Amino acid sequence: MTAQSDWVKWDAKEISYEIHSPTHHDYTIDKSSFGLRILSYARNAYYYFISDVDGDNCPFFPSCSAFFIQSVKESNIFRASLMFTDRFIRDMNLFKNNNRYSLHATKKYIDPINNYLLEEKRIILTTGEFIE
Amino acid sequence: MNNYFSNHFLNSINFYQTKVLAIILFLLPFSTILFSQTMNIDENYFSPKNRLAFGNFLFIQEDYLRAIEEYKNYLMYIDNDTVRFKYAESFYRIGKYNEAADNFKSIFYGSLLSDEAKLAFYKASFFNGSYNSFRDICKMEGYQSEKYAKDINRLFLISHLMDESILPDTNHFLKAFPDSTKNKVRELYMMKKFPSKKNPTTAMLLSMFIPGAGKIYTGEISDGITALLTTGVLAYLAANNFKHEHNFRGWLFAGLAVFSYAGTVYGSYASAQIYNAGVRLNFDNEVKLYFEKRNYLLPKINFLKTND
Amino acid sequence: MIKKIVLFTLFLFNVQVNAQNQISIQYEYAHNLMKTRQYFDAITEFKRTLFFDIDKQYSYSANYSIGECYKAGAMLDNAIQYFSIAQYNARTDDEKISAQLEIIKTNILRRTTERAHQILNEIEKISSINKDSVNYWRGWAFIFNDEWKEAANSFAKINPNHELKKLAEQVDMDKVSVTFAKVISYILPGSGQIYSGSILPGLISLGWNLLSGYWTVSAFNESRVFDGSVLLGLIWLRFYRGNIQNAGDFAVQKNNEISNKALRYLQHEYKGNRP
Structure with a gap:
């Protein structure tokens, strides 16, 4: 019998009875700059009026719209557009497979923006399936 | 204990209570000894002897954090190299490499376990995160162990496969490894020296000439073909609309085609980088797996083995 | 920590020379740590009790308590492991049943309810239960x-x-019916969402379907076949398909909210026995 769980001291913890349903979209407004704030409102409007009602189309995690907002935050609007276009074309590829992308817990392909900032040190590669 | 006392108690308890508690705490170690003398020693569960027995039991159960507490209490009364070693080893086994290294260091001099402690110290330092500082430690005077010099040197060489440092000369490197591992180690060494990487600039230039060719070059064949088709179709639609004098649509598709082209060029560069990161990750995993399976070619320490 | 030192001191000064007493004092000490919610340390002391308990008086109760401590720390796998050891060491039927009930309750919390049912079916056959x-x-x-x-x-x-x-x-x-929500959305887009109580998203969905349907039909009517096909494939079908999928999602979400409301009550307000 191993005691690996006790290799770090722990405290009392209550287990929630509730069912955790994954929320599809993160509606948080980014207040770090005026441009990002406007962009967040636009994204939320897109989520509410289009994305929520046109079904689950984006196979990636984060979704294309979240990817775009994150790219703008990490770089600039011009580069973010290039990153988004590249992502969109990869989205259209019908032969995506698990060799290239790991699967997220939501069964979507993990494709973080870090891999497209052209900084090799920041690339995040995950192996295996179902990463939280 | 006095330190702890002054920090936490003085704020909350008045002076008189403080004095009483101080006396109690002062007498605490004596009481243990007194009890051990006045009654059968085996019946005081907190005597050093029983602490050690319980600690060893926890150690075998792999309950290392609890074992550490017992060893620590034991060592407050009795100094014993084997227990010190197990104390340090417990830290090592729960991944607290810093504490492990520090505690192994305390058995370096004047102990029968000096050589084993040095070996374990290097092992802990190896896993501590920075291979660079590990190599610095390897070069330090006074830490050398004659008995395990070869093993530690091997660990020093392996560390070069783990990060981006300059690889030592091939012959010098391979000489340190036993014949049974030489072929595989040579293969790993060559993979490290000449990794099969893709050049991001080449990928980008290829996609500039033929959209998507750079992605095909990095092995993303379906992505490359999709990019070529998308850019092609958009360009065709633009041309076709201009031809039929649908200028608005023409410009719209032309704009999209330009974006598609530029995005593909950008994505090809990224794709090569991702490919290279993948090569590195696979290599790192292979090296780790190979040496982990063989315990980094280090000898097992006998007196710990009996407890395993 | 202060509590621990005081408890430990009291413990030391109260030690009786009697070995029988010694083990029961150790067990009490562990129990007090558990009562004061110091579960990690309590486990250490229960383990110490077990280690020195040559007569195996506490093989049941100390293992049972270790299980309780792990359960309080949300480490349910470990908890089940120790309740099982307690069950194995039970001296009476009552002890055995209470260890089994703890295993059942922990399985419920762990949401391995199939296992819980399995054990329940087994113990139901015991006559004294x-x-x-x-x-x-x-x-x-x-x-x-x-x-x-x-x-x-x-x-x-x-x-x-x-x-x-x-x-x-x-x-x-x-609760609403997920299948019903999906079926009515096939017939009238948006109705499934409205049925699940999400009126605005339902209307938006209906709006998109009407609009894209109108665009598609008028494109075909004006013989713009390419435009019509693109509109049909990329817009109308997307919203139609999305509408059915979303009607299901909304219904599931609504049901989860209903369940969670009851679960919150059970967790925080219900006075009876809880797992």
């Missing part, structure tokens, strides 16, 4: 598997007016 208690925990197992109707049936076997029977029945009645 209280059948009400079996049905009670069976009800909880159903609740944690989101099967409220079955839960209501289980509680009803204890008492037709059982508080939890009424609650489970109410939850079951309040």
